[in-house]
Amino acid sequence: MGLFNINKLTSNISDYIDTRVELIKLDTQEQIIKAVIILFEFLLVFVFLGIVWVFLNLTLAYYLNSRMGGNYIGFMLVAGLHTLALLWLWFNKRKVRRKLERTMYQMIAQIEKKHPNDDNEKKLPPGNRS
Secondary structure, eight states, X not given: OHHHHHHHHHHHHHHHHHHHHHHHHHHHXXXXXXXXXXXXXXXXXXXXXXXXXXXXXXXXXXXXXXXXTOSSHHHHHHHHHHHHHHHHHHHTHHHXXXXXXXXXXHHHHHHHHHSOOOOGGGTSOGGGOO
């Protein structure tokens, strides 16, 4: 009778481990899917913002051309403004990078607060985690 209980116990432990592994796989897959969706959303937003930015710059360049009576001076001024912005970003890249990292970490923390993970480990007290 003792051997039967040991076999049943090992079978239960094996099933438990298999279930936990599958749960971890599903949880990881869910997190990856969420990250890909968020990345895709940001990509779409930045693409559309880029398109809007291009048209706003073209509008500004044509407006400056009409105000200054030239064919290309507005485009040169807009290009000069972009060059100044690029130089400012280049010389402040460490500050900008830190700010972007901080913002990304805050966004990830907000997403985690909105969509808490429902796995059982968060419900267990710290001493009982497997």
